[in-house]
Amino acid sequence: MNVTLRRYGSAVVLCATGRLDQDSCEAFRAQLVKEVEAAADEGATVVLDLSALEYVSSAGLRAFMLASREAKSRQARIYVASLQPMVAEIFKISHFNLVFQVFATVPDALAAVSPQAAAAYGKG
Amino acid sequence: MRVRFWGTRGSIPVALTTSDVRDRLAAALLKASGRSFASYEEAHAFASTELDFSLTHTFGGHTPCVELEPGSDEYFVCDMGSGARPFGAHILARQAGRPATVNVFMSHVHWDHIMGFPFFGPAYVPGTKIRIHGCHEVLEQAFRLQQSPPCFPVEFDQLAATIEFVKLEPDRPATVSGLTVTPHLQLHSGDSYGYRFEQGGKAVVYSTDSEHKLENRAEAEGFARFFRDADIVIFDAMYALADAISVKADWGHSSNIVGVELCQMAHAKHLVLFHHEPANDDATLEGLLKEARRFEELTRTDHALKVSAAYDGLEIDL
Numbered sequence: 001m002n003v004t005l006r007r008y009g010s011a012v013v014l015c016a017t018g019r020l021d022q023d024s025c026e027a028f029r030a031q032l033v034k035e036v037e038a039a040a041d042e043g044a045t046v047v048l049d050l051s052a053l054e055y056v057s058s059a060g061l062r063a064f065m066l067a068s069r070e071a072k073s074r075q076a077r078i079y080v081a082s083l084q085p086m087v088a089e090i091f092k093i094s095h096f097n098l099v100f101q102v103f104a105t106v107p108d109a110l111a112a113v114s115p116q117a118a119a120a121y122g123k124g
Numbered sequence: 125m126r127v128r129f130w131g132t133r134g135s136i137p138v139a140l141t142t143s144d145v146r147d148r149l150a151a152a153l154l155k156a157s158g159r160s161f162a163s164y165e166e167a168h169a170f171a172s173t174e175l176d177f178s179l180t181h182t183f184g185g186h187t188p189c190v191e192l193e194p195g196s197d198e199y200f201v202c203d204m205g206s207g208a209r210p211f212g213a214h215i216l217a218r219q220a221g222r223p224a225t226v227n228v229f230m231s232h233v234h235w236d237h238i239m240g241f242p243f244f245g246p247a248y249v250p251g252t253k254i255r256i257h258g259c260h261e262v263l264e265q266a267f268r269l270q271q272s273p274p275c276f277p278v279e280f281d282q283l284a285a286t287i288e289f290v291k292l293e294p295d296r297p298a299t300v301s302g303l304t305v306t307p308h309l310q311l312h313s314g315d316s317y318g319y320r321f322e323q324g325g326k327a328v329v330y331s332t333d334s335e336h337k338l339e340n341r342a343e344a345e346g347f348a349r350f351f352r353d354a355d356i357v358i359f360d361a362m363y364a365l366a367d368a369i370s371v372k373a374d375w376g377h378s379s380n381i382v383g384v385e386l387c388q389m390a391h392a393k394h395l396v397l398f399h400h401e402p403a404n405d406d407a408t409l410e411g412l413l414k415e416a417r418r419f420e421e422l423t424r425t426d427h428a429l430k431v432s433a434a435y436d437g438l439e440i441d442l
Contacts, residue, residue, distance in 0.1 A: 025339050055423075058382050059339040062369045069370070086422055093415040093422075094365035094381050 009117035017052035020060030029063035040076035045113045051082035081109035125442045126193040131186030131207020132434040134399035178406035184436030187236040199226040202330045208240025223251030230258035232316040233266035252285035259317045264289045308350045310334035312376035326442045327354040332399045351390035359383040361397035380416035394430040
């Protein structure tokens with residue numbers, strides 16, 4: 001499980017690569033919550049780019065849930081974008097599509113954050 | 125061994141309402157539009173094969189009560205929810221006047237798991253022996269309390285049956301009339317215990333009112349051992365996963381998804397979703413079953429897991 005970070009205007013895009021399961025969930029949760037806290041402090045929105053996430057278990061989904069709870073307590077937002085078909089189906093099956101705002105692509109999510117974030121992404 | 129479900133709902137009994145029945149009838153008539161049936165049998169066959177489960181069945185009904193029939197003269201049952209009333213009627217009919225011996229295994233003593241006992245017919249029959257097994261110190265106290273004034277007109281001591289309370293130890297196998305039973309501590313308010321029953325190379329696990337935190341490897345592996353290679357795992361799947369780990373976290377219950385994951389870890393053969401949320405209607409429960417089956421397909425590795433949802437009246441033969 002690898003996590004990379006990019007900034008586009010008022011959005012922080014976290015790209016998670018690999019499998020999010022019992023072995024990787026705790027480290028991922030800690031990093032995600034830390035980024036949510038930092039983003040909330042500067043009024044930014046976290047966008048989870050899950051295009052390279054191959055699999056997520058219930059323990060992994062719990063990490064998303066805890067981050068969502070943290071974001072809500074700080075009046076911050078987390079968007080989820082670019083799910084692979086299997087992960088998208090797991091989100092639906094576990095009803096996580098009702099918890100998170102899910103976008104088809106990262107640019108779609110950034111456009112929902114702000115025109116500046118979308119423009120910054122466009123510039124690369 | 126046969127497993128028979130007398131009560132499958134969690135928390136409080138649920139009954140279909142008049143409007144539920146009327147809505148189903150209307151939906152069934154719509155599905156039958158343009159068809160004609162020459163006999164009751166033809167109509168029955170159509171209902172059995174072409175209509176959705178949630179139109180032709182109801183998940184029920186009564187609160188937890190699950191009978192194991194290992195081929196003995198004695199009776200074995202997990203929990204005394206409201207399903208204990210029809211279970212008791214079944215015993216009385218089968219015994220035809222002969223006193224019965226009933227072995228009860230209690231997950232815990234929350235109300236939905238004991239509420240059927242005051243209506244359990246064999247308790248009123250002289251000569252009946254009832255052995256109530258469990259790991260809680262408060263087992264007897266709870267049964268006596270619910271039959272104390274002003275809650276119920278018949279006090280516990282007035283029951284005609286000989287009733288014995290038998291303390292079991294967690295993770296220590298005991299033999300009860302030929303059946304090996306091993307209790308296992310579970311996460312639930314006031315603690316609950318699952319039971320693994322084994323006989324003749326077959327294993328049935330009854331694991332209700334149990335919350336799981338699968339991010340805790342030791343906990344997950346402990347339950348995988350408890351469920352290991354079981355033929356049936358009857359599992360607390362009260363909520364969808366998102367609910368179980370958000371608004372309903374720490375409520376002491378689990379989800380269909382975690383049931384699939386644990387059974388996959390354990391190489392169990394058949395997961396039976398149980399302790400249905402009383403707020404869920406039959407269509408919602410059918411949806412949760414379909415989602416669990418799809419999740420099993422998506423995440424299947426080296427062995428297929430059968431997934432079912434328990435309903436009052438379901439019988440499974442091993």
